[in-house]
Amino acid sequence: MQRPGGRTARVRAQVLRAVEDELIEHGLAGIQLGRVARRAGVGRSTVYRRWGGGAALVADLLESMAATSLPRARTGSLAGDLAANARLVGRTLADPRQGALFRAVISAAEVDRAAARALSTFYAIRIAEWAPCVTEAVERGEVPAGTDPEEVFRAVSAPLYHRLITGLGTIDRAAADRAAATALAAARAGVFVSDAETRDESE
Structure with a gap:
Protein backbone atom coordinates (compact mmCIF):
# COMPACT_ATOMS: atom_id res chain seq x y z
CA MET A 1 0.00 0.00 0.00
CA GLN A 2 1.38 3.41 -0.97
CA ARG A 3 1.83 5.76 1.93
CA PRO A 4 0.20 9.22 1.68
CA GLY A 5 2.46 12.20 1.16
CA GLY A 6 2.38 15.78 2.35
CA ARG A 7 1.65 16.57 5.97
CA THR A 8 0.61 13.00 6.79
CA ALA A 9 4.00 11.70 5.66
CA ARG A 10 5.82 14.40 7.64
CA VAL A 11 3.86 13.59 10.78
CA ARG A 12 4.63 9.88 10.38
CA ALA A 13 8.34 10.61 9.92
CA GLN A 14 8.41 12.84 13.00
CA VAL A 15 6.56 10.29 15.12
CA LEU A 16 8.74 7.37 14.01
CA ARG A 17 11.89 9.36 14.77
CA ALA A 18 10.46 9.98 18.24
CA VAL A 19 9.72 6.26 18.59
CA GLU A 20 13.35 5.49 17.81
CA ASP A 21 14.40 7.78 20.67
CA GLU A 22 11.90 6.19 23.02
CA LEU A 23 13.00 2.66 22.16
CA ILE A 24 16.67 3.48 22.58
CA GLU A 25 16.16 5.26 25.89
CA HIS A 26 13.33 3.28 27.49
CA GLY A 27 12.69 0.04 25.58
CA LEU A 28 9.27 -1.15 24.43
CA ALA A 29 7.79 -1.26 27.92
CA GLY A 30 8.84 2.33 28.53
CA ILE A 31 7.29 3.86 25.43
CA GLN A 32 4.76 6.52 26.40
CA LEU A 33 2.52 7.77 23.63
CA GLY A 34 2.22 11.20 25.23
CA ARG A 35 5.97 11.55 25.34
CA VAL A 36 6.22 10.34 21.73
CA ALA A 37 3.77 13.07 20.73
CA ARG A 38 5.78 15.75 22.57
CA ARG A 39 9.03 14.60 20.99
CA ALA A 40 7.41 14.59 17.56
CA GLY A 41 5.72 17.96 18.05
CA VAL A 42 2.28 16.60 17.24
CA GLY A 43 -0.97 16.26 19.16
CA ARG A 44 -1.33 13.32 21.50
CA SER A 45 -4.67 12.45 19.91
CA THR A 46 -2.92 12.02 16.55
CA VAL A 47 -0.61 9.36 17.97
CA TYR A 48 -3.36 7.57 19.88
CA ARG A 49 -5.76 7.61 16.94
CA ARG A 50 -3.30 6.35 14.34
CA TRP A 51 -1.14 3.92 16.34
CA GLY A 52 -2.85 3.22 19.65
CA GLY A 53 0.14 1.65 21.41
CA GLY A 54 3.85 1.01 21.55
CA ALA A 55 3.78 -2.28 19.64
CA ALA A 56 1.96 -0.68 16.69
CA LEU A 57 4.52 2.12 16.67
CA VAL A 58 7.39 -0.37 16.60
CA ALA A 59 5.70 -2.32 13.80
CA ASP A 60 5.31 0.84 11.72
CA LEU A 61 8.89 1.82 12.46
CA LEU A 62 10.16 -1.52 11.16
CA GLU A 63 7.95 -1.26 8.08
CA SER A 64 9.46 2.16 7.38
CA MET A 65 12.99 0.86 7.92
CA ALA A 66 12.41 -2.00 5.48
CA ALA A 67 10.95 0.32 2.87
CA THR A 68 13.83 2.79 3.05
CA SER A 69 16.71 0.31 3.27
CA LEU A 70 19.26 0.36 0.49
CA PRO A 71 18.59 -1.97 -2.47
CA ARG A 72 20.68 -5.08 -2.97
CA ALA A 73 24.07 -5.02 -4.64
CA ARG A 74 24.66 -6.22 -8.20
CA THR A 75 28.40 -6.84 -8.37
CA GLY A 76 28.30 -9.74 -10.83
CA SER A 77 29.59 -12.34 -8.37
CA LEU A 78 28.26 -13.93 -5.22
CA ALA A 79 31.49 -13.08 -3.40
CA GLY A 80 31.00 -9.40 -4.19
CA ASP A 81 27.30 -9.44 -3.37
CA LEU A 82 27.79 -11.14 0.01
CA ALA A 83 30.60 -8.76 0.90
CA ALA A 84 28.37 -5.81 0.01
CA ASN A 85 25.57 -7.18 2.16
CA ALA A 86 27.86 -7.87 5.10
CA ARG A 87 29.40 -4.41 4.91
CA LEU A 88 25.95 -2.81 4.79
CA VAL A 89 24.83 -4.78 7.85
CA GLY A 90 28.10 -4.02 9.58
CA ARG A 91 27.88 -0.27 8.95
CA THR A 92 24.31 -0.24 10.22
CA LEU A 93 25.05 -2.14 13.42
CA ALA A 94 28.26 -0.21 14.09
CA ASP A 95 26.44 3.11 13.88
CA PRO A 96 25.85 4.30 17.48
CA ARG A 97 22.21 5.20 16.93
CA GLN A 98 21.28 2.39 14.56
CA GLY A 99 23.06 -0.23 16.62
CA ALA A 100 21.26 0.90 19.77
CA LEU A 101 17.97 0.90 17.89
CA PHE A 102 18.41 -2.66 16.64
CA ARG A 103 19.32 -3.85 20.14
CA ALA A 104 16.13 -2.24 21.43
CA VAL A 105 13.98 -3.72 18.67
CA ILE A 106 15.41 -7.21 19.23
CA SER A 107 14.73 -6.87 22.96
CA ALA A 108 11.17 -5.77 22.22
CA ALA A 109 10.64 -8.80 20.00
CA GLU A 110 11.63 -11.06 22.88
CA VAL A 111 8.71 -9.90 25.02
CA ILE A 125 11.53 -8.17 3.26
CA ARG A 126 15.28 -7.60 3.41
CA ILE A 127 16.08 -11.25 2.59
CA ALA A 128 13.64 -11.15 -0.34
CA GLU A 129 15.48 -8.09 -1.64
CA TRP A 130 18.85 -9.87 -1.53
CA ALA A 131 17.73 -13.41 -2.45
CA PRO A 132 18.29 -12.92 -6.21
CA CYS A 133 22.02 -12.67 -5.50
CA VAL A 134 21.98 -16.37 -4.65
CA THR A 135 19.59 -17.51 -7.38
CA GLU A 136 21.73 -15.68 -9.95
CA ALA A 137 24.85 -17.30 -8.47
CA VAL A 138 23.21 -20.72 -8.95
CA GLU A 139 22.55 -19.85 -12.59
CA ARG A 140 26.20 -18.84 -13.03
CA GLY A 141 27.32 -22.12 -11.47
CA GLU A 142 28.98 -20.47 -8.48
CA VAL A 143 27.02 -22.50 -5.92
CA PRO A 144 25.03 -25.74 -6.11
CA ALA A 145 21.44 -25.89 -7.31
CA GLY A 146 18.99 -25.75 -4.42
CA THR A 147 21.09 -23.36 -2.33
CA ASP A 148 18.72 -21.63 0.08
CA PRO A 149 19.11 -17.82 -0.17
CA GLU A 150 17.62 -17.26 3.28
CA GLU A 151 20.16 -19.52 4.92
CA VAL A 152 23.02 -17.89 3.06
CA PHE A 153 22.10 -14.40 4.23
CA ARG A 154 21.39 -15.57 7.75
CA ALA A 155 24.93 -16.96 7.80
CA VAL A 156 26.28 -13.60 6.61
CA SER A 157 24.55 -11.47 9.22
CA ALA A 158 24.50 -13.81 12.23
CA PRO A 159 28.14 -13.24 13.31
CA LEU A 160 27.64 -9.47 13.12
CA TYR A 161 24.45 -9.56 15.19
CA HIS A 162 26.23 -11.79 17.70
CA ARG A 163 28.85 -9.06 18.14
CA LEU A 164 26.11 -6.45 18.52
CA ILE A 165 24.13 -8.35 21.13
CA THR A 166 27.04 -9.68 23.19
CA GLY A 167 29.37 -6.70 22.82
CA LEU A 168 32.17 -9.15 22.07
CA GLY A 169 34.32 -8.06 19.15
CA THR A 170 34.34 -4.97 16.99
CA ILE A 171 31.87 -4.62 14.14
CA ASP A 172 34.14 -3.36 11.41
CA ARG A 173 34.86 -4.03 7.74
CA ALA A 174 37.21 -6.88 8.58
CA ALA A 175 34.49 -8.61 10.62
CA ALA A 176 31.99 -8.09 7.81
CA ASP A 177 34.36 -9.49 5.20
CA ARG A 178 35.07 -12.57 7.36
CA ALA A 179 31.34 -13.20 7.75
CA ALA A 180 30.81 -12.92 4.00
CA ALA A 181 33.79 -15.16 3.17
CA THR A 182 32.65 -17.81 5.65
CA ALA A 183 29.10 -17.83 4.24
CA LEU A 184 30.46 -18.00 0.69
CA ALA A 185 32.71 -20.98 1.50
CA ALA A 186 29.79 -22.80 3.13
CA ALA A 187 27.51 -22.05 0.17
CA ARG A 188 30.07 -23.35 -2.32
CA ALA A 189 30.43 -26.51 -0.25
CA GLY A 190 26.68 -27.14 -0.46
CA VAL A 191 25.97 -26.50 3.22
CA PHE A 192 22.87 -24.46 2.38
CA VAL A 193 21.33 -26.81 -0.18
CA SER A 194 17.76 -27.50 0.92
CA ASP A 195 16.77 -30.94 2.19
CA ALA A 196 14.20 -31.26 -0.63
CA GLU A 197 16.89 -30.74 -3.27
CA THR A 198 19.14 -33.28 -1.57
CA ARG A 199 16.35 -35.87 -1.48
CA ASP A 200 15.55 -35.32 -5.16
CA GLU A 201 19.15 -35.97 -6.15
CA SER A 202 19.38 -39.16 -4.08
CA GLU A 203 16.22 -40.71 -5.54
Missing part, protein backbone atom coordinates in the same frame (compact mmCIF):
# COMPACT_ATOMS: atom_id res chain seq x y z
CA ASP A 112 5.99 -8.81 22.58
CA ARG A 113 4.41 -10.97 19.88
CA ALA A 114 3.45 -8.02 17.69
CA ALA A 115 6.98 -6.69 17.81
CA ALA A 116 8.32 -10.16 17.04
CA ARG A 117 6.04 -10.47 14.00
CA ALA A 118 7.08 -7.02 12.82
CA LEU A 119 10.75 -7.89 13.19
CA SER A 120 10.27 -11.15 11.28
CA THR A 121 8.48 -9.26 8.52
CA PHE A 122 11.31 -6.72 8.36
CA TYR A 123 13.93 -9.42 7.85
CA ALA A 124 11.74 -11.32 5.39
Whole structure:
Protein backbone atom coordinates (compact mmCIF):
# COMPACT_ATOMS: atom_id res chain seq x y z
CA MET A 1 0.00 0.00 0.00
CA GLN A 2 1.38 3.41 -0.97
CA ARG A 3 1.83 5.76 1.93
CA PRO A 4 0.20 9.22 1.68
CA GLY A 5 2.46 12.20 1.16
CA GLY A 6 2.38 15.78 2.35
CA ARG A 7 1.65 16.57 5.97
CA THR A 8 0.61 13.00 6.79
CA ALA A 9 4.00 11.70 5.66
CA ARG A 10 5.82 14.40 7.64
CA VAL A 11 3.86 13.59 10.78
CA ARG A 12 4.63 9.88 10.38
CA ALA A 13 8.34 10.61 9.92
CA GLN A 14 8.41 12.84 13.00
CA VAL A 15 6.56 10.29 15.12
CA LEU A 16 8.74 7.37 14.01
CA ARG A 17 11.89 9.36 14.77
CA ALA A 18 10.46 9.98 18.24
CA VAL A 19 9.72 6.26 18.59
CA GLU A 20 13.35 5.49 17.81
CA ASP A 21 14.40 7.78 20.67
CA GLU A 22 11.90 6.19 23.02
CA LEU A 23 13.00 2.66 22.16
CA ILE A 24 16.67 3.48 22.58
CA GLU A 25 16.16 5.26 25.89
CA HIS A 26 13.33 3.28 27.49
CA GLY A 27 12.69 0.04 25.58
CA LEU A 28 9.27 -1.15 24.43
CA ALA A 29 7.79 -1.26 27.92
CA GLY A 30 8.84 2.33 28.53
CA ILE A 31 7.29 3.86 25.43
CA GLN A 32 4.76 6.52 26.40
CA LEU A 33 2.52 7.77 23.63
CA GLY A 34 2.22 11.20 25.23
CA ARG A 35 5.97 11.55 25.34
CA VAL A 36 6.22 10.34 21.73
CA ALA A 37 3.77 13.07 20.73
CA ARG A 38 5.78 15.75 22.57
CA ARG A 39 9.03 14.60 20.99
CA ALA A 40 7.41 14.59 17.56
CA GLY A 41 5.72 17.96 18.05
CA VAL A 42 2.28 16.60 17.24
CA GLY A 43 -0.97 16.26 19.16
CA ARG A 44 -1.33 13.32 21.50
CA SER A 45 -4.67 12.45 19.91
CA THR A 46 -2.92 12.02 16.55
CA VAL A 47 -0.61 9.36 17.97
CA TYR A 48 -3.36 7.57 19.88
CA ARG A 49 -5.76 7.61 16.94
CA ARG A 50 -3.30 6.35 14.34
CA TRP A 51 -1.14 3.92 16.34
CA GLY A 52 -2.85 3.22 19.65
CA GLY A 53 0.14 1.65 21.41
CA GLY A 54 3.85 1.01 21.55
CA ALA A 55 3.78 -2.28 19.64
CA ALA A 56 1.96 -0.68 16.69
CA LEU A 57 4.52 2.12 16.67
CA VAL A 58 7.39 -0.37 16.60
CA ALA A 59 5.70 -2.32 13.80
CA ASP A 60 5.31 0.84 11.72
CA LEU A 61 8.89 1.82 12.46
CA LEU A 62 10.16 -1.52 11.16
CA GLU A 63 7.95 -1.26 8.08
CA SER A 64 9.46 2.16 7.38
CA MET A 65 12.99 0.86 7.92
CA ALA A 66 12.41 -2.00 5.48
CA ALA A 67 10.95 0.32 2.87
CA THR A 68 13.83 2.79 3.05
CA SER A 69 16.71 0.31 3.27
CA LEU A 70 19.26 0.36 0.49
CA PRO A 71 18.59 -1.97 -2.47
CA ARG A 72 20.68 -5.08 -2.97
CA ALA A 73 24.07 -5.02 -4.64
CA ARG A 74 24.66 -6.22 -8.20
CA THR A 75 28.40 -6.84 -8.37
CA GLY A 76 28.30 -9.74 -10.83
CA SER A 77 29.59 -12.34 -8.37
CA LEU A 78 28.26 -13.93 -5.22
CA ALA A 79 31.49 -13.08 -3.40
CA GLY A 80 31.00 -9.40 -4.19
CA ASP A 81 27.30 -9.44 -3.37
CA LEU A 82 27.79 -11.14 0.01
CA ALA A 83 30.60 -8.76 0.90
CA ALA A 84 28.37 -5.81 0.01
CA ASN A 85 25.57 -7.18 2.16
CA ALA A 86 27.86 -7.87 5.10
CA ARG A 87 29.40 -4.41 4.91
CA LEU A 88 25.95 -2.81 4.79
CA VAL A 89 24.83 -4.78 7.85
CA GLY A 90 28.10 -4.02 9.58
CA ARG A 91 27.88 -0.27 8.95
CA THR A 92 24.31 -0.24 10.22
CA LEU A 93 25.05 -2.14 13.42
CA ALA A 94 28.26 -0.21 14.09
CA ASP A 95 26.44 3.11 13.88
CA PRO A 96 25.85 4.30 17.48
CA ARG A 97 22.21 5.20 16.93
CA GLN A 98 21.28 2.39 14.56
CA GLY A 99 23.06 -0.23 16.62
CA ALA A 100 21.26 0.90 19.77
CA LEU A 101 17.97 0.90 17.89
CA PHE A 102 18.41 -2.66 16.64
CA ARG A 103 19.32 -3.85 20.14
CA ALA A 104 16.13 -2.24 21.43
CA VAL A 105 13.98 -3.72 18.67
CA ILE A 106 15.41 -7.21 19.23
CA SER A 107 14.73 -6.87 22.96
CA ALA A 108 11.17 -5.77 22.22
CA ALA A 109 10.64 -8.80 20.00
CA GLU A 110 11.63 -11.06 22.88
CA VAL A 111 8.71 -9.90 25.02
CA ASP A 112 5.99 -8.81 22.58
CA ARG A 113 4.41 -10.97 19.88
CA ALA A 114 3.45 -8.02 17.69
CA ALA A 115 6.98 -6.69 17.81
CA ALA A 116 8.32 -10.16 17.04
CA ARG A 117 6.04 -10.47 14.00
CA ALA A 118 7.08 -7.02 12.82
CA LEU A 119 10.75 -7.89 13.19
CA SER A 120 10.27 -11.15 11.28
CA THR A 121 8.48 -9.26 8.52
CA PHE A 122 11.31 -6.72 8.36
CA TYR A 123 13.93 -9.42 7.85
CA ALA A 124 11.74 -11.32 5.39
CA ILE A 125 11.53 -8.17 3.26
CA ARG A 126 15.28 -7.60 3.41
CA ILE A 127 16.08 -11.25 2.59
CA ALA A 128 13.64 -11.15 -0.34
CA GLU A 129 15.48 -8.09 -1.64
CA TRP A 130 18.85 -9.87 -1.53
CA ALA A 131 17.73 -13.41 -2.45
CA PRO A 132 18.29 -12.92 -6.21
CA CYS A 133 22.02 -12.67 -5.50
CA VAL A 134 21.98 -16.37 -4.65
CA THR A 135 19.59 -17.51 -7.38
CA GLU A 136 21.73 -15.68 -9.95
CA ALA A 137 24.85 -17.30 -8.47
CA VAL A 138 23.21 -20.72 -8.95
CA GLU A 139 22.55 -19.85 -12.59
CA ARG A 140 26.20 -18.84 -13.03
CA GLY A 141 27.32 -22.12 -11.47
CA GLU A 142 28.98 -20.47 -8.48
CA VAL A 143 27.02 -22.50 -5.92
CA PRO A 144 25.03 -25.74 -6.11
CA ALA A 145 21.44 -25.89 -7.31
CA GLY A 146 18.99 -25.75 -4.42
CA THR A 147 21.09 -23.36 -2.33
CA ASP A 148 18.72 -21.63 0.08
CA PRO A 149 19.11 -17.82 -0.17
CA GLU A 150 17.62 -17.26 3.28
CA GLU A 151 20.16 -19.52 4.92
CA VAL A 152 23.02 -17.89 3.06
CA PHE A 153 22.10 -14.40 4.23
CA ARG A 154 21.39 -15.57 7.75
CA ALA A 155 24.93 -16.96 7.80
CA VAL A 156 26.28 -13.60 6.61
CA SER A 157 24.55 -11.47 9.22
CA ALA A 158 24.50 -13.81 12.23
CA PRO A 159 28.14 -13.24 13.31
CA LEU A 160 27.64 -9.47 13.12
CA TYR A 161 24.45 -9.56 15.19
CA HIS A 162 26.23 -11.79 17.70
CA ARG A 163 28.85 -9.06 18.14
CA LEU A 164 26.11 -6.45 18.52
CA ILE A 165 24.13 -8.35 21.13
CA THR A 166 27.04 -9.68 23.19
CA GLY A 167 29.37 -6.70 22.82
CA LEU A 168 32.17 -9.15 22.07
CA GLY A 169 34.32 -8.06 19.15
CA THR A 170 34.34 -4.97 16.99
CA ILE A 171 31.87 -4.62 14.14
CA ASP A 172 34.14 -3.36 11.41
CA ARG A 173 34.86 -4.03 7.74
CA ALA A 174 37.21 -6.88 8.58
CA ALA A 175 34.49 -8.61 10.62
CA ALA A 176 31.99 -8.09 7.81
CA ASP A 177 34.36 -9.49 5.20
CA ARG A 178 35.07 -12.57 7.36
CA ALA A 179 31.34 -13.20 7.75
CA ALA A 180 30.81 -12.92 4.00
CA ALA A 181 33.79 -15.16 3.17
CA THR A 182 32.65 -17.81 5.65
CA ALA A 183 29.10 -17.83 4.24
CA LEU A 184 30.46 -18.00 0.69
CA ALA A 185 32.71 -20.98 1.50
CA ALA A 186 29.79 -22.80 3.13
CA ALA A 187 27.51 -22.05 0.17
CA ARG A 188 30.07 -23.35 -2.32
CA ALA A 189 30.43 -26.51 -0.25
CA GLY A 190 26.68 -27.14 -0.46
CA VAL A 191 25.97 -26.50 3.22
CA PHE A 192 22.87 -24.46 2.38
CA VAL A 193 21.33 -26.81 -0.18
CA SER A 194 17.76 -27.50 0.92
CA ASP A 195 16.77 -30.94 2.19
CA ALA A 196 14.20 -31.26 -0.63
CA GLU A 197 16.89 -30.74 -3.27
CA THR A 198 19.14 -33.28 -1.57
CA ARG A 199 16.35 -35.87 -1.48
CA ASP A 200 15.55 -35.32 -5.16
CA GLU A 201 19.15 -35.97 -6.15
CA SER A 202 19.38 -39.16 -4.08
CA GLU A 203 16.22 -40.71 -5.54
